Each structure stands twice: as structure tokens, then as C-alpha cells.
């Protein structure tokens with residue numbers, strides 16, 4: 001369980017999130033809301049990439065930052081924008097992430113090939129990331145997040161820049177993981193996921209409430 005207790009985030013003088021309360025449990029939770037409302041900010045807080053200005057985040061009842069190491073062990077995170085190592089191949093990058101996560105590399109490589117096969121990236125895994133299009137980069141960021149079957153999966157617009165069929169395949173993998181994991185994501189395709197979700201939260205005017 002991932003719990004937020006009166007979590008607020010401020011950048012300079014701008015309050016982006018104000019006293020957010022929610023318990024995230026297994027299943028798929030969607031974050032919706034207008035552009036600039038704070039969805040990516042909330043995901044960064046949940047992924048321990050940033051700290052709240054006020055309030056408490058708990059992972060299995062233990063507060064951050066004390067729980068950070070355990071939580072990161074359980075985490076797969078696909079941020080919206082990330083600087084990828086252009087000179088590495090996709091597969092080398094994935095193995096680098098797997099090593100950071102402490103995964104057994106042979107099994108992780110096998111899993112990476114299976115994921116990339118499912119999302120149409122298989123033919124490109126041995127190519128340098130520098131040669132990748134926007135949609136290919138997005139699928140690579142998504143694939144690395146799934147390595148090791150994380151108990152907590154945080155996805156920021158995983159279906160952006162993807163064609164309908166590829167987005168559907170990505171969606172299938174997300175729903176499969178959501179059978180046992182806590183999956184929290186933003187997507188412009190929220191209608192397509194809506195029938196299968198645990199909760200839809202609306203981020204608007206600094207607050208986060210059930211949609």
C-alpha cells in the first residue's frame with residue numbers, strides 16, 4: 001500500500017499540490033486532469049524522484065525517506081521525459097537498469113526481449129538509442145519499467161506517440177501487471193482503460209479527488 005497524508009508540493013512560490021490524501025492499492029489507478037495541473041509532479045513524488053514540501057508518504061506503513069530503499073526495490077518508473085544514453089543499444093540500456101535494480105541479468109534480458117516483442121520493438125533492441133524515434137523511446141522507457149515485475153509501477157503517459165495497435169499492446173501489459181501490482185498512470189487514453197480501473201483521480205486546482 002502506498003499512502004499519501006496531506007502531501008503538498010511547492011516550486012518556488014507556486015503551490016502545485018495542496019494536502020493530497022490517497023491510499024493507492026493493487027490495481028490500476030488513473031490520474032486525469034488539465035495540462036499543468038500537477039499529474040507528473042504527483043507521479044514524481046510517488047516514484048521518490050522528488051520529495052514533498054509538506055506531508056507524508058508511506059510505503060507499507062513506513063514513512064519516506066526511511067522506506068525509500070525498499071520502495072525503490074519494488075518500483076518500476078517510466079517518466080514522461082528522460083535523457084536516454086544515446087550511445088547504448090536499447091538492450092544494453094535495459095541491462096544497465098536491470099543491474100541497478102539488482103535483477104538476475106539473464107532472466108532480465110529474456111524478459112526484456114519478451115516485452116519488446118509484445119510491443120513491436122524487438123527488431124530494434126540491438127540498435128543504438130540515438131537512432132530511435134519518439135515512439136520507440138517511449139516504448140523503451142516503458143519496457144525498462146516492467147523489468148523484474150515491480151510491485152509498484154508508475155507510468156507517465158506510456159501510450160503517448162504510439163499508434164492505436166501499439167498503444168493497445170502496451171495497455172494489455174499494463175493491465176496484466178495491474179492484476180497484482182499497484183499501477184498508477186496518466187494517459188490521454190483514459191476512456192479506453194476506464195472499465196478496468198481501480199480508481200480514477202482528478203488532479204485539478206492543486207487538489208486530487210475521485211473523478
Ligand SMILES: Nc1ncnc2c1ncn2[C@@H]1O[C@H](COP(=O)(O)OP(=O)(O)OP(=O)(O)O)[C@@H](O)[C@H]1O
Nearest residue numbers: 011012016033034035036037038039040041042203
Ligand atoms: N521543476 C519544476 N520547477 C518549477 N515548476 C514546475 C516544476 N515541475 C513542474 N512545475 C510546474 O508545476 C505545474 C504542474 O506541472 P506538471 O508537469 O506536474 O503538470 P501535468 O498535469 O503533468 O501537465 P501535463 O498534462 O501537461 O503533462 C506546472 O505549472 C509546472 O509549470
